[in-house]
Amino acid sequence: MTNKTFFIESYGCQMNKSRSEHIAHVMVQNGYHLIEDIKRADILLFNTCAVREHASEKAISNIQKTIKDLNEISRYPIIVIFGCLSQFLKNRLAQRIPGAQIVIGTSNIEKIPQYLEEHRTNKKKIVDFNLQPSSQVFDETGYLRSSSQIFAFLPITYGCSNFCSYCVVPYTTGPQRSKPFITILKEIEKIIQDGYKEIILLGQNVNSYGLDFGLKNGFEFLLQAIDENFRGSPIWIRFLTSHPKDMRTSIVDFIKNSSLMTHYFHLPIQSGSDDILAAMNRGYTRDHYLGLVKYIRKTLPDSGIGTDIIVGFPGETETDFLDTLRLVQEAQFEQAFTYIYSSRSGTAADQLPDHLPLAEKKKRLQVLNQTLSDIHQKKLMTWIGKKVKIMIDQIEGLSASGRMTNNQRIFxxxxxxxxxxxxxVLVRKSLKGKLYGELVFP
Structure with a gap:
């Protein structure tokens, strides 16, 4: 059969990138060929994200422009759009991108080869937004990963059951499903055999791994199984993302004694105000969160802690915002991703009163980012003169860089x-928000 080359583009989080690797694997298993030239591909697959409105609109615009540009040079590939934005907008997305022949949600992406054959046969547009998972466990296996990178994403859960009031993810992915232990261990074995040096365990909330199996501390059991089976292997293991309500001190204790686990915790706080955290339905308080931070700092003094913060949530007062600034000062984050609140239809937060003006949201974001930047600059200075281990993961021209186990990059x-x-390496200087070092022998 001809016309079997495909190109895939991903928007959004690491989970989406991993799902694209899985779909690439499924396509290749069905006789299709992945190519990197979008202008030559017979099939274009777009894996979409729905978390934030601005990013969603930008993705739609990019897809529309891509189709238009290709049509202008007489290229008419089959367009497949899938993922969270498809699941969120459903037929509205199909209508906004009429040039797409196949538009499906998140649950039936492995049927893409089947849908392509159906489209070739009857030439009709195909839509599928059924969210009912085909299995009660997360049984996704097989990933076509890039050989030019040293890290490998490995999803251990899919879906989310938390229903934070601002988030569409539970509505676009369905409830959390965990991947069986034995499947994960086999996948790690293959990743190591394939020569990757770092594994990033993925999930909307990795700390709740196994809850759907009835395991209270399933994540610790999984980490222990990984450690016992691969201890001594030349691999670093990270995980993303943790949820503060499910993050436990026993996880920190295990990491302290593991030779495989890196010392970085991505622990989204979202707000430093208890009132806003309650309105967000996050399930923890600022004191609980700061208690976790203090325990991590005490147990693993060399650790790095990253976070996500939303400003301008409905009803956020100046006092609430100041609470966030105070928490940031107490936590002293190594890394932070900050966002202006994005209203998403169908979520509980969208129905809340007192939505803030965009100008006020931008003002608060600027203040927050400056506070975080000041903290970051001071923390970088503490590394100067220290010898640390890094793994080289980027080489560009005459320079290279790598990360410590706490995720801090050194150039x-x-x-x-x-x-x-x-x-x-010996850390020599800090310049414009970056650390620079030189090779030394231990």
Missing amino acids: LSNSNFFLGQVIT
Whole structure:
């Protein structure tokens, strides 16, 4: 059969990138060929994200422009749109992008090869937004990963059962399903055999792994199984993302004694105000969160803590915002991703009163980002003069860089290294928000 080349583009989070790797694997297993030239591909697949309105609109605009540009040079590939935005907008997305022949949600993406054959046969547009998962467990396996990178994404859960009031993810992915232990261990074994040096365990909330199996501390059991089976392997293991209500001190204790686990915790706080946290339905208080931060700092002094923060949530007062600034000062984050609240239809927060003007949201975001930047600059200075281990994961021209286990990146002025190499460096200086070092021998 001809016309079997495909190109895939992903929007959004690491989970989406991993799902694109899975779909690429499924396509190849069905006789299709992945190519990197979008202008030559017979099929274009777009994996979409619905978390924020601005990003969603930008993705729609990009897809529309891509179709238009290709049509202008007499290229008419089959357009497949799938993922969270498809599940969220359903037929509204199909109507906004009439050039798409196949538009499906999140649950039946493995049917894409089948839908392509159906479209070739009857030439009709195909839509499928059924959210009912085909299995009560997360049984996705097989990923076509890039050989040019040293890390591998490995999803251990899919879906979310938390229903934070601002978030569409539970509505676009369905309830959390966990991947069986044995499947994860086999996948890790293959990743190591394939030569990757870092594994990033993924989930909307990795800490609640196994709850759908009836396991109270399933994530700890999984980490222990990984450690026991692969101890001594040349691999670093990270995980994203943790939820503060399910993050436990026992997870921190395990990581302290593991030779595989890195010392970075991404722990989204979202707000420093208890009133706003309650309105967000986050399930924890600022004191609980700060208690976790203090325990991590005490148990693993070299650890890095990252977070996500939303400003301008409906009803957020100046006092609420100041609470967030105070929490940021107490927590001293190594990394933070900040966002203006984005209203999403169908969520509980969309129905709340007192939505703030955009100008006020932008003002608060600017203040928050400056506060975080000041903290970051001061924390970088504390590394100067220290010897640390990094794994080289980027080589560009005559320079290279790598990350410590706490996720802090250090830049080097020469590239006489190879990807995945673990070296000891002496941190020499901090310049414009970056650390620079030089190779030393331990």
